[in-house]
Amino acid sequence: MNMDIATVNALTYEDFVNILGNVVEKCPIITAAVWSGRPFFNLTALEAAISEFIDALPDSGKEGILRCHPDLAGRDLQSGSLTRESREEQAGAGMDALNSAEASRVARLNEEYKERFGFPFVICARMNDKANILRQLSERCQNERAVERARGIEEVKKICRLRLQGLVLTDAHNKL
């Protein structure tokens, strides 16, 4: 049962961080920071506060966010140490069911990507299927670092939006 925005606004910082702390993967500081800006008018306003906090970070901070993300179909998936959210998202896109040729290809491209940029390939798995993810992983390896930093952060925000929508009623529902 998703919370309405009034319930979200009434949460102590501890409950707010416990419930919403992983909307940006392994970055509870971001959730914890935006609590300072409550009350939020609606889910869109909460999402905007998170985006603004991210946008105000220096480039190193944006890269820091990306570096807190696991590889797609990487060792955290294989060892079972993904966060619950990541596990469900990766499984939904079929990342847990690659054939051995696909798995080798993803592993090679992930390494190439990380070697080139110093952060992992981040994509909103729930908005892409397996074929599309593999294609983008290959294509995005060719970009410049600044382009990929910005692109990765865009994907972080998409992931965040979907995670938020799984926890908080969307604006349309609040108006009912």
Add this chain to the structure above:
Amino acid sequence: MNMDIATVNALTYEDFVNILGNVVEKCPIITAAVWSGRPFFNLTALEAAISEFIDALPDSGKEGILRCHPDLAGRDLQSGSLTRESREEQAGAGMDALNSAEASRVARLNEEYKERFGFPFVICARMNDKANILRQLSERCQNERAVERARGIEEVKKICRLRLQGLVLTDAHNKL
């Protein structure tokens, strides 16, 4: 066995974050961000990079860091869900062995502090004994919010320094 700074500088971001990611409690983004600034001349330079990243955050971000910290002698200690680092630090200061009067007093003051400031009381437990921690908890409840925000961040940096010193050789050792 602590790493020397050359070993630290040679780490991939993944190993860097795996090993050093909790030098600021539950804020691996900070460790992950400063990796962008390597190589570090020595431990002091690494510590300075972390401090500078923290100092450049908006007030909400500094409060976000504080909100990622557990209460002293709080429910995370009781339920065994503290990070390893926090558990050892709190135990070292006797926070896991309060008598019932002390425990009640700490619980009441923690609630008072959080109600007043919207973030938890943070203190470097390894640099204080139980009596001193209880005294400061009581006294710091009387401060202004901006003073406590800054004071809490000072304590975060002390905790960070000691955690770093447990992982990386100090400058003097590097010179041997």
